Amino acid sequence: MAENQPDLDCVQVTYVNPETGDDAENILGFYALMLRPGQTLSLPARSPSQVFHLIEGGVDVSTCGKTFGLVEADTCCAPGYEPVTLKNRSADQSAFVFIADESPLHRKLGVYETR
Secondary structure, three states: OOOOOOOOOOEEEEOEOOOOOOEOOOOOEEEEEEEOOOOEEEEOOEOOOEEEEEEEOEEEEEEOOEEEEEEOOOEEEEOOOOOEEEEEOOOOOOEEEEEEEOHHHHHHHOOOOEO
16 A cells, blocks of 8 residues: 555544444554654544554653653553654654554543543
8 A cells, every 4th residue: 555655644544344334442552553654644633542562673752751662562541632753763664553542432432532
């Protein structure tokens, strides 16, 4: 996908129920994110908290005034309503991050918000 659409700001796959296209689970949302070499991605402040698990590469996760340097198999989280910045530390390798959040639950409750 990244090779076919090199102008995309973000390469993300959202896990969904293949039969319905709805969220894979009723409470949690799951995503795989690719950061291109040297890419920095700013995520807006949203109501759900988020968990980041590094699959491959090296990524700095900045939130709440702190930066967490992740290497493969590291996990960190960010509370809701806080912006998050992800930075791929490598200048020549992509990084892959698995993300879980509470977006499906927040949407069902009618409290989902992006600031």
